[in-house]
Amino acid sequence: MSTADRLIDATRELLWERGYTGTSPKAIQQRAGAGQGSMYHHFAGKQDLALAAIRRTTARMREVAQADLAGPGSAVERIERYLLREREVLRGCPAGRLTQDPDIVASAELRAPVDELFDWLRARLTAVVAEGQAAGELSASLDPRAAGAVIAAAVQGGYVLARAAGTAEPFEQAVRGAVGLVRAAAVRGAATTN
Amino acid sequence: MSTADRLIDATRELLWERGYTGTSPKAIQQRAGAGQGSMYHHFAGKQDLALAAIRRTTARMREVAQADLAGPGSAVERIERYLLREREVLRGCPAGRLTQDPDIVASAELRAPVDELFDWLRARLTAVVAEGQAAGELSASLDPRAAGAVIAAAVQGGYVLARAAGTAEPFEQAVRGAVGLVRAAAVRGAATTN
DNA sequence: GTCTATACCCCGATAGAC
DNA sequence: GTCTATCGGGGTATAGAC
Numbered sequence: 001m002s003t004a005d006r007l008i009d010a011t012r013e014l015l016w017e018r019g020y021t022g023t024s025p026k027a028i029q030q031r032a033g034a035g036q037g038s039m040y041h042h043f044a045g046k047q048d049l050a051l052a053a054i055r056r057t058t059a060r061m062r063e064v065a066q067a068d069l070a071g072p073g074s075a076v077e078r079i080e081r082y083l084l085r086e087r088e089v090l091r092g093c094p095a096g097r098l099t100q101d102p103d104i105v106a107s108a109e110l111r112a113p114v115d116e117l118f119d120w121l122r123a124r125l126t127a128v129v130a131e132g133q134a135a136g137e138l139s140a141s142l143d144p145r146a147a148g149a150v151i152a153a154a155v156q157g158g159y160v161l162a163r164a165a166g167t168a169e170p171f172e173q174a175v176r177g178a179v180g181l182v183r184a185a186a187v188r189g190a191a192t193t194n
Numbered sequence: 195m196s197t198a199d200r201l202i203d204a205t206r207e208l209l210w211e212r213g214y215t216g217t218s219p220k221a222i223q224q225r226a227g228a229g230q231g232s233m234y235h236h237f238a239g240k241q242d243l244a245l246a247a248i249r250r251t252t253a254r255m256r257e258v259a260q261a262d263l264a265g266p267g268s269a270v271e272r273i274e275r276y277l278l279r280e281r282e283v284l285r286g287c288p289a290g291r292l293t294q295d296p297d298i299v300a301s302a303e304l305r306a307p308v309d310e311l312f313d314w315l316r317a318r319l320t321a322v323v324a325e326g327q328a329a330g331e332l333s334a335s336l337d338p339r340a341a342g343a344v345i346a347a348a349v350q351g352g353y354v355l356a357r358a359a360g361t362a363e364p365f366e367q368a369v370r371g372a373v374g375l376v377r378a379a380a381v382r383g384a385a386t387t388n
Numbered sequence: 389g390t391c392t393a394t395a396c397c398c399c400g401a402t403a404g405a406c
Numbered sequence: 407g408t409c410t411a412t413c414g415g416g417g418t419a420t421a422g423a424c
Contacts, residue, residue, distance in 0.1 A: 024398075024399060024400080025399080025400060025401085026398075026399075026400090036401090040400095040401075040402080045400070045401070046399095046400065046401090
């Protein structure tokens, strides 16, 4: 693994744990086992390195979500697989966390990858809901865009509630609630009778 | 307004905008129009002042939520009033924001007020859902605790998605989705026929 | 109660040797 | 590519005068 890669991964971890403001070049160098000069040789500065780290993190998250949503199963099954996937709840969301950082939100460049990830996620969830409706599996009265957004929000909000509580329980309740509401919107017996 | 009060309110604003790590004593003093010595006369330090600020913020938020949830109207109407209340979406949640700050989550004292606020909120939403079920207004098949958690999470997650997008639209979609799912769980015609 | 002075360390970056 | 030295500024707090 190259020095640049170790620097990027150290930055990813620190951004996740401490955010952009709370992450210093010195801390990155120590975690990566790289010197001052080495870091500034490979990257223009803290922001440049953060950008590389954010891009890598959002790319990975997209792959994972896509595996849940594009895999086998009905629309409801795929949504439940996304909602119920195991997560390191108390560590928070590596991408959602960044949205609370004023320096990231203030920078069009740093915010862009996060924006694109969540925009893609909502669109993807919206599409799966629409597929479920087309298959007669989900009630046609749902607004697919609103349903997609609330599913993504349930996960992100679940992280917030769990970190406030210091336990994963509120997260589990929130995703269970989302699953329950989706099932309530399911057309009864659709999977077998339609 | 006393100097101590101005210091607390300046801290509340800065915690909302920049978080705990991103807020310096100097910035607080400047915003409050107070000197160095003045701040350290009234408060033991940054953490002590932050604690006072967080307590005031969470107390205010609880009052506002209580007004939505304990006011007139059916259970569904009160939940919708909570979900659809006007919010400064792009500024984020003054309390939820704090859960992303490692120094706050790491301190039992600083986390406690945030924990209590969200714990109370979920319990309050759970109670309203249960009231709706008792009144025959909401489907008895809902798990009230899970439903209460996902309603709180929809709002918190809505903030995250909106800040990522740089527009309030994802927040609006998420709360609309939550409203839609609650309505789908409403017993048809319950308000008039039961 | 509020002020200024001072302390010590970290931040983010640059310079230039090797 | 990596190292050490250096820089100007800010973070957080204490001391002691007024």
